[in-house]
Amino acid sequence: MWQNRPNKPKTQSPNTDELVFNEWYHQHWELLFKLACKKTGSADDAYDLVHDLFADIWRSMPELTEDTTVKSYLVACLYNKIFNYFRSKGLREKHYKNLETFLTHQSVADPNYALMQHEQEQETIQQAIEKEITDMPDKMKRIFIRNYYHDQTITEIAGDLSLSRQTVKNQLHIASKRLRRAVKQFAVNLFSILP
Numbered sequence: 701m702w703q704n705r706p707n708k709p710k711t712q713s714p715n716t717d718e719l720v721f722n723e724w725y726h727q728h729w730e731l732l733f734k735l736a737c738k739k740t741g742s743a744d745d746a747y748d749l750v751h752d753l754f755a756d757i758w759r760s761m762p763e764l765t766e767d768t769t770v771k772s773y774l775v776a777c778l779y780n781k782i783f784n785y786f787r788s789k790g791l792r793e794k795h796y797k798n799l800e801t802f803l804t805h806q807s808v809a810d811p812n813y814a815l816m817q818h819e820q821e822q823e824t825i826q827q828a829i830e831k832e833i834t835d836m837p838d839k840m841k842r843i844f845i846r847n848y849y850h851d852q853t854i855t856e857i858a859g860d861l862s863l864s865r866q867t868v869k870n871q872l873h874i875a876s877k878r879l880r881r882a883v884k885q886f887a888v889n890l891f892s893i894l895p
Contacts, residue, residue, distance in 0.1 A: 717761050725754055728774050735775065739782050749781045825886055832882040836875060843868055844875040 729750065736746030753774070833841060842861065846852040847868075854872070858865045 721754075721758055721761065724757070724770055724774065728771060729754075731771070732774060732778050735778060736782060740785065745785065749778065749785060753777055753781055825883060828882045828886045829879055832878055836878065840871045840875050843871045847872055 732750045732753065733746055736749045737743055740746050740749070756777070757774075833844065836844065839861075843857055843863075846857045846860070847854070852860070854865050854868045857863070858868045861868075
């Protein structure tokens, strides 16, 4: 698997990959840690990045060509990890900034973001309501649509459908409970996915 590796040990024992890994780790860990500290400004983050780098290498030992040195390979991998670290950190900070601004000023820092989020939430709520109406029993659905969409009173609905006023009231009450439950479930799902 590891043909042409620089610094390959002379022995060909079954533990060759482990020996090479340990050799790389002990020779290059300190350099990589110092580089990561310098770039991130945080010893904890640098430690995590270097640890993740070696964990990735352990899972999938690379084949290196003769013109690639171990040190240059490890430094390139570390820079890639640092790049991804800053990219994800920037996204997190943007979301935290919007949340912090919202909590302190009751508004969102980026108005376009807020408008887009609001429109998406409204559309999802509307879809949840329409699905719940579609899933209602036929009689309940007809009563609810007449009352909500056509502004018919309980008496008018009872007369048109030959039902008692109490039946219409009960069906509207149950329909309202179902819709409240659907919207409440949407809210629970929304807040459970927030960071």
